[in-house]
Amino acid sequence: MVNTNNKFDGAEYVSLYKATRVRDDHRFPNSSTGYLLEEKQEGTSVSLQNQLDYREFTDNMNKASAGSSSKVKEGSSHPSETSFKRKRGVFQKDLQHMMYGFGDDSNPLPETVALMEDIVMEYVTDMVHKAQDIASKRGKLLTEDFLFLIRKDLPKLNRCTELLSMNEELKQARKAFDVDEEKLAQPD
Template sequence: MSTGPSSKVKVGSSQPSEASLKSKRGMFRKDLHHMMYGFGDDANPLPETVALVEDIVVEYVTNLVHKAEDVATKRGNLFAKDFLFLIRKDLPKLNRCTELLSLDEDIKQAKKITWRDED
């Protein structure tokens, strides 16, 4: 039986406290506001709605990172393949992530070519 405040958080764990998550509030509001409008919401969504969506997104990403850390514990390093492993059953997310990673690699290659040509 646990006598501490929470038996879920490990000693020395990198899981953020509830207070630290609340201090990050508002970081994505502007971006979420534009994304919600882009996906068909009102041009000026209610601040409460944006705050709720932000809370959901932050919680999802935080949980995903913690799961990826658990997957990567044997290696000690966190790589993109750890996230791909976690979303492997969600094909739309997996396809979008692999597309973005491919585009990122293409951009890196284009920058190398551009830098080489400038020299």
């Protein structure tokens, strides 16, 4: 539905809100615009302090998501659409192999792989942002922040702890191998 007067009402705002995947509790850093999203305890309704011009809203959304891609803005919990688009194809081969392992065709449709990659990227980005929010109080992101996020999902938690312990064993084995190699390289 297109509004011809460039102002939009609450229903259009809620659909725009869902399309941009902004969280209810997200507060935009630019307070001069006069808008504020408020979290509601019941439901997902969003209140708007002022009526906004659509262009102003989208410009401010772009400003809020722009900036350094390596740092997460304080209070921001949604992925930047531009940085999300740059990372296409990162997991393509791995996902094809995993999909084959779970019973899909050995050469799945590119659309299927792209959809799976979108889901994976959204999940990983969301988890990293949540972990960063937890770690912001302490100042440093640790693996325990991720374990804290999946603490209620026991299969994931068990698999992560198994992989972490296996990684630690591999580090110890590499360290022992490097020490033995250095001893052999030194003449007595």
